[in-house]
Amino acid sequence: MRTFRKTFIALLCIAVAFFMPHLHGADSFLxxxxxDAVLEVNRTGGISLSRDGAVRISDTAIVIAADGWKGSGNxxxxxxxxxxxxRIDNGAHFRGxxxxxxxxxxxxxxxxxxxxxxxxRLRYELTPATDTRCAEVSLFYTMPLAAWRGKRLVMLPQxxxxxxxxxxxxxxxxxxxxxxxxxxSGSEQMSIAFAIPTDAxxxxxxxxxxxxxxxxxxxxxxxxxxAGEMLSIECTIVPADRxxxxxxxxxxxxxxxxxxxxxxxxxxARQFSRYEIDLTVNGSWETPFDADQIRVDGHFTSPxxxxxxxPAFFQREHHLESLNGKQWIEADDRxxxxxxxxxxxxxxxxxxxxxxxxxxxxxxxxxxxTAVPAxxxxxxxxxxxxxxxxxxxxxxxxxxxxxxxxxxxxxxxxYDVWLKKLGDAGANYARIWMWSSHHGIEWGKPGQYRMRQxxxxxxxxxxxEKNGIYIKLCLESWRSFEGAGSFxxxxxxxxxxxxxxxxxxxxxxxxxxxxxxxxxxxxLRYVIARWGYSTHILGWxxxxxxxxxxGYHKNxxxxxxxxxxxxxxxxxxxxxxxxxxxxxGSFVTNNELWNLPEIDxxxxxxxxxxxxxxxxxxxKDMGAMVPAWIGRxxxxxxxxxxxxxxxxxxxxxxxxxxAEDKDGxxxxxxxxxxxxxxxxxxxxxxxxxxxxxxxxxxxNFAAVSRFTKGIPWTTAGFKMTAPEASSPDIRAMAxxxxxxGGKDIILVWLQNRAHFxxxxxxxxxxxxxxxxxxxIPVQGSGSCRVEQWDTWKGVILRSDTLRPENGVLKVxxxxxxxxxxxxxxxx
Numbered sequence: 117m118r119t120f121r122k123t124f125i126a127l128l129c130i131a132v133a134f135f136m137p138h139l140h141g142a143d144s145f146l147x148x149x150x151x152d153a154v155l156e157v158n159r160t161g162g163i164s165l166s167r168d169g170a171v172r173i174s175d176t177a178i179v180i181a182a183d184g185w186k187g188s189g190n191x192x193x194x195x196x197x198x199x200x201x202x203r204i205d206n207g208a209h210f211r212g213x214x215x216x217x218x219x220x221x222x223x224x225x226x227x228x229x230x231x232x233x234x235x236x237r238l239r240y241e242l243t244p245a246t247d248t249r250c251a252e253v254s255l256f257y258t259m260p261l262a263a264w265r266g267k268r269l270v271m272l273p274q275x276x277x278x279x280x281x282x283x284x285x286x287x288x289x290x291x292x293x294x295x296x297x298x299x300x301s302g303s304e305q306m307s308i309a310f311a312i313p314t315d316a317x318x319x320x321x322x323x324x325x326x327x328x329x330x331x332x333x334x335x336x337x338x339x340x341x342x343a344g345e346m347l348s349i350e351c352t353i354v355p356a357d358r359x360x361x362x363x364x365x366x367x368x369x370x371x372x373x374x375x376x377x378x379x380x381x382x383x384x385a386r387q388f389s390r391y392e393i394d395l396t397v398n399g400s401w402e403t404p405f406d407a408d409q410i411r412v413d414g415h416f417t418s419p420x421x422x423x424x425x426x427p428a429f430f431q432r433e434h435h436l437e438s439l440n441g442k443q444w445i446e447a448d449d450r451x452x453x454x455x456x457x458x459x460x461x462x463x464x465x466x467x468x469x470x471x472x473x474x475x476x477x478x479x480x481x482x483x484x485x486t487a488v489p490a491x492x493x494x495x496x497x498x499x500x501x502x503x504x505x506x507x508x509x510x511x512x513x514x515x516x517x518x519x520x521x522x523x524x525x526x527x528x529x530x531y532d533v534w535l536k537k538l539g540d541a542g543a544n545y546a547r548i549w550m551w552s553s554h555h556g557i558e559w560g561k562p563g564q565y566r567m568r569q570x571x572x573x574x575x576x577x578x579x580x581e582k583n584g585i586y587i588k589l590c591l592e593s594w595r596s597f598e599g600a601g602s603f604x605x606x607x608x609x610x611x612x613x614x615x616x617x618x619x620x621x622x623x624x625x626x627x628x629x630x631x632x633x634x635x636x637x638x639x640l641r642y643v644i645a646r647w648g649y650s651t652h653i654l655g656w657x658x659x660x661x662x663x664x665x666x667g668y669h670k671n672x673x674x675x676x677x678x679x680x681x682x683x684x685x686x687x688x689x690x691x692x693x694x695x696x697x698x699x700x701g702s703f704v705t706n707n708e709l710w711n712l713p714e715i716d717x718x719x720x721x722x723x724x725x726x727x728x729x730x731x732x733x734x735x736k737d738m739g740a741m742v743p744a745w746i747g748r749x750x751x752x753x754x755x756x757x758x759x760x761x762x763x764x765x766x767x768x769x770x771x772x773x774x775a776e777d778k779d780g781x782x783x784x785x786x787x788x789x790x791x792x793x794x795x796x797x798x799x800x801x802x803x804x805x806x807x808x809x810x811x812x813x814x815x816n817f818a819a820v821s822r823f824t825k826g827i828p829w830t831t832a833g834f835k836m837t838a839p840e841a842s843s844p845d846i847r848a849m850a851x852x853x854x855x856x857g858g859k860d861i862i863l864v865w866l867q868n869r870a871h872f873x874x875x876x877x878x879x880x881x882x883x884x885x886x887x888x889x890x891x892i893p894v895q896g897s898g899s900c901r902v903e904q905w906d907t908w909k910g911v912i913l914r915s916d917t918l919r920p921e922n923g924v925l926k927v928x929x930x931x932x933x934x935x936x937x938x939x940x941x942x943x
Contacts, residue, residue, distance in 0.1 A: 145201055146208045148231055153306075153355030155236050159201055160194040161210040161227045163238070167355055172299075172306065174328065175258040178225070178240060178335075182218035183249035184772045189216035194225060206231040214242075221248040235354040242335065243346045249339065249810065253347055254332040257308070259299075261327040270298035271318070273447065274568070276363035279329055283322040290318035291553055293444045293527060297331060298361045307357040311350040313437075313444035315526050337525050339810045366564050367403055368430060368451060374399040376412070376471040376480045378455070385485050387462045388492035390649050395428055395453035399473040403563035404430035404453075407638055411472045414455045419463030424691040428455040428469070429645035432567035436529065436575075443529050445568055458649040458692065459487035460494070460509070495651050495692055496586060498716055499830035503753050505796050506654075506830075513829040516654070516797025517787075517821050518545030518585065520760060523554040525805045528572040531579045534809060539583030541814040542821030545797060546585050547759070548576060549660060550643075551593035552610075558639050562611045562618050570646060581652045588759075590657040590699070591643060594664035597623040611635070624667035627678040637685050644690045655695030658682055661721065663700045676708050683714035699759060703730040703745065710752045717755035717796065720745045723764045724771070724782070735763075736874035739785040739847060739867050739935075743793035755796035761786050762802040763873075770806050773877050780813040781934075782873035787820050788907060788935065792849035792865045794836055819910030823937060828853075832861050842889040845869050846932060850892065859942030860894045862925075865907070867935040884933040892925045896942045902927055905937040917943070 146157040153167045165173040180189040196212040203209075207230030214223045226241040240255060264279040271277075274292045294316040296309045308331070316333040335347040377396040385391040393414070401410040412428035433448035459465060465487060469480040494509025501507070506514040518538055524530040531548075538546060550556045555572050557565045573589075580587050612618040612626055612635065619631035626632045640656075647653055662668065662675055683696040695716040700706060702721045710718040722745050724735025734741040742758055749756045763771035763782060774782075786799035798820055801808060808814065832853030839848040847867040855861040870882045894900065897920065904913045904927075913936070918925055927938060 146203065146229070148207070148229075148236060150231065150235055151356045153235070155229070155353070155355075157208055157229050159196070160192055161201070161208075161229070162191060163229065165236075165353060165355060167304070167306070170263060171260055172263050172355075173257055173259055173353070175256070176238075177256050178214070178242065178253070179256055179332075180214060180216045180221075180223060180242070180253050181251040182216055183251055183338075184770065184775050185251045186772060187216070187218040189214045189223065191225070204228070204230070207237075216248070216250070219248055221246060232352050234357075235352055237350070237352045239348070239350040240335070241346055241348045244341050244343055246343045248341055248343075250336060250341060251338050251806075252334060253336040253341075254334045255349055257331040259329045259331070261322070261329065264299060264329055267299065267304075268301045269318070270296075270361045270363060271316070272296045272298065272361060272363075273444075280320050284320055287319045287321065287323045288317055288553075289320060290316070292316070294333065295444070296361070298357065298359075305357050305359075307354045307359070307361075309352045309354060311352075312439050312442040314349060314442070334526075338806050366432075366560070366567055368432075369402045370398075370404075371400045372398040374471060374473050374475050374478050376469050376478055378469050378480055378483060380483060380485060385457075385459055385465070385487040387459050387487050387490040388494055388651050389458060389490060391457045391459065391485070391487070393455040393457065395455055395469060397428075397453045397471055399471060400475065401473060403565075405565045405638060405642060406563055407641055408634075409473065412453055412455075412469065414457060414467050414469050416457060416465055416467040418459070418461045418465055420461055422461070424457075426455060426457055426648075426691055427641050427645035427689065428453050429642055431570060431646070434568055434571035443527055445528070445571065447568065451567075456646065456649040458651070460692070462487050462489035492651055496654050496695065497693075498695070498755060501830045502833065504750075504755055504794060504834075506755060511830070513827070514544070514586070515791075515824050515827070515829050516545035516586070516757065516800075517817055517824065518543040518798070519547075519801045519804050519808055519817070521546040521804050522549040522590070522660075522802075524572075524576075528555075528575050530805070531576040534804065535576075535579045535583045535585050537809070537814050538585055538817065541818040542825075543814075543817040544584055544586055544821070545588070545654065545800070546580065547588045547590060547657070547800065548573070549590045549593060551590075551595060551660070553595075556592075557642070558611055558635075560611060561616060562635060564611070565642065573647065577647055577650055577652065581650065586652050586654040587650075588654045588657050588697075589643070589647065590660050591639070592658065593660040594662060597626065597665045622667060623665050624671065624674060626665075627674045633678070633681065636682065637689075640682065640686055641689055644686070648690050648692055648694065653694050655697055655716065656686055656690075658696070658698045660699055661701040661704075662698055663704050663706070672706060673708070676706070676712065679709060680712050680714045683712070687714070702728075702760075705748055707752075710749060710754070715754075717757055718749040718752050719757050719759040720749050721760035722758070723760070723762050723768075723802070725764050725766070725768070726771075727766055737785070737872040738782045738799070739789040739872060742786050742789045742799050743849070746790060746793040746795050750794060756794070757797055758786070758790050758795055758799035760802050761799045762807070770803050773873075774803060774807050775811075776877035777873045778811055779876075780808075780811065780816050781871070781876050783808070783813060784816050784908070785867065785872060785935070787816060788865050788937070789849065789867075791820070791824070792836070792851060792863065794834065794851065815908070815910075819907055822910035823905055823907070823939065827863070828855060828861065831856070834863075837862075837893060839864055839893075840891040841866070843885050845883075845885050846888060846890075848890060852893065852895075854895065855941060858896050859898070860896050860900060860940060861942070862892060862894065862938070862940040864890070864892060864938035864940065865935065866890065866929065866932060866937070868932045871934045882933070884931050886931055888929050888932065890927045890929065890938070892927065892938075892940065893923060894920045894925045894940075894942070895923075896920075897923075899943045900925055901941050901943055903939040904929065905939060907935050907937050 163176040178191040200211045210227040222245040224243045314333040375398040379394040414426045432451040499507035790799040834851040834853040850864045
């Protein structure tokens with residue numbers, strides 16, 4: 117996916133930056149002092165803070181962003197209750213209402229500002245009078261560029277940087293959970309301490325001609341807020357903070373004599389499950405994330421005599437903390453080496469561990485453990501019987517049903533919710549991204565890996581395993597390589613950029629520079645070591661939309677060659693041989709890429725876009741557009757997957773039309789048409805957190821999952837056929853195959869051609885098609901069981917036994933308002 121909700125956020129930021137009232141003169145309600153600081157509060161509760169006469173915080177305001185980012189309510193429009201604002205002991209009390217203008221929702225607002233022992237305490241409470249939806253509710257702090265440019269910024273517990281001197285390539289230069297924001301250093305140091313760790317963003321407003329930075333912690337993200345549900349935030353502005361705040365850099369260097377030992381877990385090993393071994397490794401290295409400095413491997417021998425070499429990895433323990441419904445991640449002091457193994461055979465295994473640094477190599481003693489058998493199907497492969505589909509090690513077909521879950525909204529705990537909902541619906545697929553702003557581990561100086569982000573992926577993968585979801589893990593995104601004069605400049609911390617100590621001057625050098633390739637192979641080794649054990653990793657996707665890297669179109673062959681090299685490395689380093697793939701942007705194909713023998717399946721992305729020629733008209737009917745593009749990637753003798761789709765606005769953010777399609781018609785038609793076009797899974801919707809989840813559209817996955825259960829995808833030899841419908845208003849798609857013994861198995865999807873999302877949201881008349889006959893070619897001459905399925909509920913409407921005549925089976929349907937499916941099996 118290319119971009120996010122850019123247009124309205126820009127307008128929102130401009131509104132906050134320019135149209136908040138300045139807090140001076142007649143509008144002033146209260147002044148309070150602390151040491152050299154003066155806090156001034158206006159009559160709607162907006163705040164400014166000065167030190168020694170210099171403004172450090174110019175404004176604050178609560179902003180309620182409407183659903184779909186269509187408008188906002190602002191604290192500056194507060195209508196005070198009678199008798200408010202009023203002064204209280206050591207401060208002021210504000211109470212009234214704010215109207216969010218798009219939905220007309222009335223929000224009850226309450227705020228207190230009080231003197232604290234170390235500064236000024238602020239508390240905000242907001243409660244909607246009726247059920248509503250919002251894109252975001254945040255507290256904006258506006259801070260002058262002149263006061264903070266080039267100064268130190270620490271966002272505990274996650275990040276240390278500086279306020280950008282020059283306008284950055286992207287305005288957001290911090291996203292994450294914050295306990296305390298520390299601004300400046302020395303005598304000018306001040307902080308904003310949150311009572312409960314809060315999801316927050318820091319941005320540079322020069323993109324919108326405003327000489328300010330803004331910090332905005334969230335009270336709520338995108339979604340529903342029930343009537344009477346209170347949102348709150350409490351913080352203390354500490355204007356003269358004398359604390360010492362040091363962010364520990366994640367180097368984990370060590371010096372010592374090389375040695376290795378292992379401690380086996382007390383729990384028994386299980387076939388196809390994680391068996392985690394603690395290692396004690398001594399040696400010398402600057403970073404444990406460079407296999408040329410320190411390389412640790414486990415060497416396993418299975419009961420059959422098969423040998424497997426598994427890389428070990430360095431990690432730091434983390435854990436979840438929670439308070440009053442808020443969650444955040446805390447780092448532990450424990451750090452060290454681990455070896456994760458998954459036995460593919462039951463029985464007695466032996467292993468030893470080797471470690472190598474600059475001084476040489478050492479080997480542990482031999483260890484023994486026994487793996488008990490399990491019912492797990494094993495790892496996902498391209499089927500040997502039919503290379504258009506996937507199958508597990510035991511031959512069980514795997515047909516992917518699910519969605520993108522690229523990034524979490526409020527934290528990795530979101531995956532606990534989303535993956536459970538998917539699993540409960542019978543889905544079995546999700547795609548998660550690793551990139552700089554979210555779960556990416558390689559970000560900072562070369563050789564630094566972020567252990568919190570790695571732990572986040574541990575947590576997400578465990579949730580996937582628990583809920584029966586198989587993850588396509590995307591390892592990099594073009595967003596960090598899109599170019600704005602040079603690499604994505606986030607305080608100069610791109611690990612591959614020469615200005616940060618990396619090897620590359622330009623983005624495309626990443627694919628040809630030997631050191632850059634060595635660095636990425638180190639990352640691949642780490643990924644395999646930490647998560648390769650899992651049968652719930654569908655595969656490694658090297659990049660999201662790699663053609664969007666700056667410079668790609670001048671020399672795409674470099675990217676193709678790089679992809680082949682990295683896939684070969686994965687195949688050699690990954691003892692479980694997960695699938696490997698890459699991805700391209702919307703409606704982009706590259707035959708050279710998909711023809712690579714090292715790439716296991718082909719993919720396409722494509723959205724309805726209101727002005728893009730490829731989809732502005734075609735994308736109005738997903739039942740037609742999705743199969744057409746699957747057809748373009750189906751000639752490579754490998755599975756074809758429609759990996760991203762949905763509705764977007766002109767800047768590739770979420771389309772407001774999605775909210776009008778409340779039943780998910782475009783989602784539904786994409787799911788079913790992809791299956792009938794011979795894809796290896798459904799089309800995968802993109803807008804998980806802003807569309808699928810808030811509109812609770814998981815039943816669409818449930819219906820497909822029920823229909824596909826038990827279908828012999830890999831042995832039926834399905835071919836696309838076109839049944840003949842008595843009405844031209846019916847689109848009929850079918851997959852025809854054999855269940856063995858000459859018995860037919862045929863899957864049919866029947867769509868009312870007028871029932872597509874555009875007609876629904878445009879409120880066009882969609883006439884129900886009356887009684888109709890469908891003629892379906894069959895191979896066998898015997899009777900067939902014909903099930904008519906409700907594709908929205910995933911239930912059988914009726915079941916009949918019919919006999920074909922002259923190789924044609926005639927099925928009558930009683931009416932078609934939307935769509936339905938047939939499952940035909942020979943008896």
